[in-house]
Every structure is written in C-alpha cells, then in structure tokens.
Amino acid sequence: MNLRIETPALLFSATSLILLAYTNRFLTIAQIVRGLKKNYEDNQTKSILLEIKNLNLRLSLIRYxxxxxxxxxxxxxxxxxVIYLNISYLAIYIFGLSLLSLLISLGISFWEISISVNALRVHLKDLIEETNKK
Structure with missing residues (x-):
C-alpha cells in the first residue's frame, strides 16, 4: 500500500474542528460547575452535589x-x-495509530454526550411530572 502525503493532511481540518468543539464543551461545563459550586455554597442540597459529580466526570472525559x-x-x-523521509511502511502504521486515536476520541465523545443526555432527561422528567400534576 502506498500512502501519499495528502492522506494524513485530510485529518487536519476535521481534527481541528473536533478539538474546537471539545474546547467549547469544556468551557461551557466549567462555567456551569462554577455556578453550581456557588449555588451549593448557598444551598447545600444533595442534587446539586450529584450534578457537580456528574459534571466532574464529563470534564474528565472531555480531557481524554x-x-x-x-x-x-x-x-x-x-x-x-515519515512519508517525507520516504519510510512508507512505517508511515502506514503511524497513520493507522492516528486513525485509532481519532476513533477513541470520538468514542469517548459519544460516551460524554450520553451522560449529558441522561442528565437532561432527569431534569425534564421532574418538569414533566410537575406539569402532569397540574
């Protein structure tokens, strides 16, 4: 198999956009955590503590x-x-590792999104139950 220098270059734009999205998620969650921490200092409720714990897990996942x-x-x-140095057999393996790393990153992203969706469903469940009572 012959790997051309343009092939790994194709990942640049996709990876850059993904990293930007990850950074935005991190900044949003960090802001929410700061607000919840202040809220917890005022009203020490178990639900706020659980939400902070959930967000802490999500921050760890975003880091990975x-x-x-x-x-x-x-x-x-x-x-x-490596392609430039004309070591094609090594380039194929390194590029394979690059694709594997991207796949792992996307898999962790899916996990983090699932946690986020489940947390939002818990909030919505409370609102739906309250609406049904009225």
Missing amino acids: MQLFGVLSLFLSVFTML
Missing part, C-alpha cells in the same frame, strides 16, 4: 477526548514527516 484528538493530529503530522 482532547488528549486522543491531539494525539491523532500529532500522529498525522508525524506520518507526513
């Missing part, structure tokens, strides 16, 4: 999503260097 996303980008650039 970013880690594997950056690793994918790094390995793509490294693949291009």
